[in-house]
Amino acid sequence: MFAVPAGTTATPGSLLGAHPVRVATAVAADRAAWAHLLRYDPDQRFTALVERTAEQEVWLMGWLPGQATDLHDHAGSTGAFTVVSGVLTESVARTGRTGEAVHALVAGQSRVFGPGYVHQVRNAGPDPAVSIHVYRAARPEMGHYRLDPLTGPQPV
Ligand SMILES: [Fe+2]
Numbered sequence: 001m002f003a004v005p006a007g008t009t010a011t012p013g014s015l016l017g018a019h020p021v022r023v024a025t026a027v028a029a030d031r032a033a034w035a036h037l038l039r040y041d042p043d044q045r046f047t048a049l050v051e052r053t054a055e056q057e058v059w060l061m062g063w064l065p066g067q068a069t070d071l072h073d074h075a076g077s078t079g080a081f082t083v084v085s086g087v088l089t090e091s092v093a094r095t096g097r098t099g100e101a102v103h104a105l106v107a108g109q110s111r112v113f114g115p116g117y118v119h120q121v122r123n124a125g126p127d128p129a130v131s132i133h134v135y136r137a138a139r140p141e142m143g144h145y146r147l148d149p150l151t152g153p154q155p156v
Pocket of ligand 1: 074
């Protein structure tokens with residue numbers, strides 16, 4: 001018989017059962033929870049808070065073609081986002097590396113991030129896009145960066 005270390009098994013209601021991707025995909029599928037909030041803003045990416053608890057925030061975002069975030073991180077937060085419709089392109093920058101890793105995400109696809117993860121998200125497609133974002137902890141901070149071609153992301 002093996003001794004199972006404490007805190008390494010999934011139990012009903014444990015955090016493992018509520019991975020941020022699972023939360024994001026569940027909210028994405030529950031259109032009644034956010035469809036009434038959705039707008040498109042011609043001046044900037046649209047954001048609306050769907051849900052806030054002590055542990056996490058869930059945001060809805062509406063992206064017209066060409067709209068994008070700047071290059072940023074979410075400080076010490078972890079989280080995930082899921083594309084509901086359209087195509088979003090995520091560019092991930094890493095310190096000490098040149099260039100960025102680029103991921104094109106279609107409806108149903110998700111990305112996960114953790115502390116220090118630096119990325120930019122844009123709607124590079126021809127159609128509007130919708131996405132659901134989960135942040136832990138609630139009220140996350142953001143850091144902003146510029147991309148140095150030799151050393152990677154640098155705080156601004
Ligand atoms: Fe982000």
